[in-house]
Amino acid sequence: MLSTETPFSDFGEEVVRAENLRKTFTLSRKQQRLERTDLPRKVAVDGLSFTAQRGEIYGLLGPNGAGKTTTLRMLSTLIRPDSGDAFVCGHSVVREPQKVRDAIGFMTSDLKLENFFTPSYLFDFFGAMHGLEKSALAARKRELFGRFGIDRFAEVKVRDLSTGMLQKVSLVVSIVHDPAVVIFDEPTNGLDVLTAKVVTDFLAELKAMGKSILLSTHIFSLVEKLCDRVGIIIDGKMAADGTLAEVCAGDSLEDTFFAIYRGIKGVTV
Amino acid sequence: MKLLALMKKEFARFFGDPRLLITMILPGVLIYLIYSLMGNAIFGGEERYAFRVYVSGESAVVDVIDGAVTQNGWTAEFVYLPAEGAQTAEEALEQVQSGQADALLVFSEGFDEAIAGTGGDSVPTAGLTYNSESDGSAAFAALAGGILENYGRPFAFTVSDSAESVDFARSMMAGLLPFLIVIFVFSACMSVTLESVAGEKERGTLATVLVTSARRTDIALGKVLPLSCVSLIGAASSFLGVILSLPTLMGISVDAAVAGVGALGYVMLFLLIVSVVPLIVSAIAVVSTLSHTVKEASGYTSVLMILMMVLSILAAFVSGIGDWAVAIPVLNAVVSMQSVLTGAMGVWQCLVSVGLNLVYTALLVFAIARLLSSERVMFGK
Ligand SMILES: Nc1ncnc2c1ncn2[C@@H]1O[C@H](COP(=O)(O)OP(=O)(O)O)[C@@H](O)[C@H]1O
Ligand SMILES: [Mg+2]
Numbered sequence: 001m002l003s004t005e006t007p008f009s010d011f012g013e014e015v016v017r018a019e020n021l022r023k024t025f026t027l028s029r030k031q032q033r034l035e036r037t038d039l040p041r042k043v044a045v046d047g048l049s050f051t052a053q054r055g056e057i058y059g060l061l062g063p064n065g066a067g068k069t070t071t072l073r074m075l076s077t078l079i080r081p082d083s084g085d086a087f088v089c090g091h092s093v094v095r096e097p098q099k100v101r102d103a104i105g106f107m108t109s110d111l112k113l114e115n116f117f118t119p120s121y122l123f124d125f126f127g128a129m130h131g132l133e134k135s136a137l138a139a140r141k142r143e144l145f146g147r148f149g150i151d152r153f154a155e156v157k158v159r160d161l162s163t164g165m166l167q168k169v170s171l172v173v174s175i176v177h178d179p180a181v182v183i184f185d186e187p188t189n190g191l192d193v194l195t196a197k198v199v200t201d202f203l204a205e206l207k208a209m210g211k212s213i214l215l216s217t218h219i220f221s222l223v224e225k226l227c228d229r230v231g232i233i234i235d236g237k238m239a240a241d242g243t244l245a246e247v248c249a250g251d252s253l254e255d256t257f258f259a260i261y262r263g264i265k266g267v268t269v
Numbered sequence: 270m271k272l273l274a275l276m277k278k279e280f281a282r283f284f285g286d287p288r289l290l291i292t293m294i295l296p297g298v299l300i301y302l303i304y305s306l307m308g309n310a311i312f313g314g315e316e317r318y319a320f321r322v323y324v325s326g327e328s329a330v331v332d333v334i335d336g337a338v339t340q341n342g343w344t345a346e347f348v349y350l351p352a353e354g355a356q357t358a359e360e361a362l363e364q365v366q367s368g369q370a371d372a373l374l375v376f377s378e379g380f381d382e383a384i385a386g387t388g389g390d391s392v393p394t395a396g397l398t399y400n401s402e403s404d405g406s407a408a409f410a411a412l413a414g415g416i417l418e419n420y421g422r423p424f425a426f427t428v429s430d431s432a433e434s435v436d437f438a439r440s441m442m443a444g445l446l447p448f449l450i451v452i453f454v455f456s457a458c459m460s461v462t463l464e465s466v467a468g469e470k471e472r473g474t475l476a477t478v479l480v481t482s483a484r485r486t487d488i489a490l491g492k493v494l495p496l497s498c499v500s501l502i503g504a505a506s507s508f509l510g511v512i513l514s515l516p517t518l519m520g521i522s523v524d525a526a527v528a529g530v531g532a533l534g535y536v537m538l539f540l541l542i543v544s545v546v547p548l549i550v551s552a553i554a555v556v557s558t559l560s561h562t563v564k565e566a567s568g569y570t571s572v573l574m575i576l577m578m579v580l581s582i583l584a585a586f587v588s589g590i591g592d593w594a595v596a597i598p599v600l601n602a603v604v605s606m607q608s609v610l611t612g613a614m615g616v617w618q619c620l621v622s623v624g625l626n627l628v629y630t631a632l633l634v635f636a637i638a639r640l641l642s643s644e645r646v647m648f649g650k
């Protein structure tokens with residue numbers, strides 16, 4: 001529909017291109033204590049650059065606090081980089097945030113749906129938030145609800161759905177506007193195994209639909225199972241970046257990661 | 270389009286919850302009960318009055334007033350000066366002051382001909398003097414004042430109160446009423462607005478809307494407009510409560526009360542309430558947006574409530590506040606309501622208050638939109 005048919009010409013195969021992204025947070029006293037530091041500022045993302053290719057799944061891999069969430073929030077225009085820029089489908093996150101928001105579907109476990117409403121209502125509501133026409137919306141609802149088995153639950157209030165079904169509904173609602181790029185922060189974090197499988201199956205399905213996906217995780221197996229490319233991010237910096245085969249060079253991803261980590265931190269883990 | 274969808278969602282959430290609807294209607298019922306009970310306790314319910322009124326000069330208006338008095342189930346004796354008990358207007362005035370008579374009506378010479386346009390070219394005048402210390406006198410003044418006020422044809426009309434000290438109970442009531450309205454309106458607004466943004470933040474449903482391409486001003490308006498409409502139900506209920514309690518408050522019938530405040534007075538009262546609602550809603554919405562949790566929001570909102578109370582109490586007990594009061598939100602509405610209720614209403618004062626309240630509301634909506642785009646507010650830990 002929308003973006004899958006737009007010509008490649010203006011941004012080529014690079015659906016996401018981050019250029020020297022940098023983000024610093026001012027820490028409150030309480031945060032300083034939590035981070036065990038006396039410094040008033042924390043560099044969360046420090047000159048990060050990478051590109052994600054059309055139709056592929058790109059995984060940002062890193063330990064907690066590495067700056068993954070901050071990076072994805074900058075890419076989805078929820079927060080502004082201090083310096084640097086990123087382009088999503090050729091649109092600058094700094095200068096054209098509105099266009100970027102229409103080109104991406106952003107997912108994280110922090111984004112919730114209102115209990116009070118039904119999947120069908122919420123689908124229409126978020127469709128309207130992206131400026132979709134009623135007729136196009138109805139067709140898309142039929143297609144997606146059918147594809148992911150939501151039709152029978154379309155009129156059940158969100159608060160009465162099972163965890164797995166709720167997860168499916170959240171996922172489907174976030175791609176109501178048929179975004180070219182899906183950005184997913186920690187897809188399986190905090191989910192039980194069954195719900196986690198719903199999510200990984202969904203990501204595979206999205207890839208089959210021709211979407212480009214950018215995800216963050218600290219789980220090696222998830223990257224190995226799903227991703228075409230991986231970027232290892234440590235302390236807000238890109239430590240390694242390439243196809244899975246290039247980065248690992250024959251080793252397992254886990255061994256590769258810890259080798260890199262030791263090299264940077266100079267400690268044994 | 271997006272704004273419409275946002276508003277619809279807010280309404281759907283509200284009207285799906287009957288409890289919220291009840292909290293909206295309750296304030297009016299409370300006002301009515303409090304004022305009816307208090308009114309009855311203080312003034313001993315509806316009196317049967319027999320007025321004694323001195324009249325200087327002549328006019329057909331007297332017959333109209335007499336008719337209205339009879340309609341209320343009261344009687345009036347109109348004594349034309351000079352009379353046996355009082356030779357001059359001064360003597361009549363003394364009697365009004367001492368409570369022997371209820372009022373003095375003074376019409377300029379040839380009053381009826383002059384207002385019919387067939388008399389001389391000097392402006393005709395009518396004067397009403399009463400004594401607010403006496404319930405009967407005040408009741409007559411409310412009735413006759415209302416009729417003269419709305420008599421239509423151009424003449425100068427003056428009302429004067431001959432009381433040496435203002436009746437404490439009555440002035441307390443008139444002073445306290447706007448204060449009560451503000452408190453009730455505030456709690457109506459609070460019950461729907463307090464959790465509006467903070468609650469969505471807490472539940473993580475606001476971020477879901479923020480990642481869409483909806484404009485921040487639309488999201489802000491999508492909250493403030495529906496919540497104001499809903500709060501208006503509460504405000505309208507308070508307003509009705511006030512209208513229905515006024516007769517008891519003044520010790521007269523509904524007709525006489527309506528005539529006393531006048532149609533324009535009621536329109537002004539209504540406009541004032543209508544303009545205060547979105548102002549309070551957006552102020553609470555700002556607080557709600559700044560807070561991370563509903564608990565935090567309710568803490569800050571109590572501070573806001575105390576501020577409102579101080580402002581309205583200030584107006585209730587400090588008399589003779591200057592014109593600058595009009596520029597201060599909430600205080601302006603309280604002062605204007607008081608002046609409407611005491612019959613000293615300035616239309617301009619009311620309109621300026623209403624206009625300014627709308628301007629303040631617009632500013633607050635922009636502030637909310639700004640806050641929604643602020644990462645510190647939305648994602649700060
Ligand atoms: N709003 C914020 N204020 C202060 N510090 C923050 C904020 N958001 C993130 N940080 C800090 O920035 C660093 C990177 O965080 P984040 O991007 O969440 O890491 P990850 O998602 O990789 O675990 C962490 O040290 C975190 O504490
Ligand atoms: Mg994270």
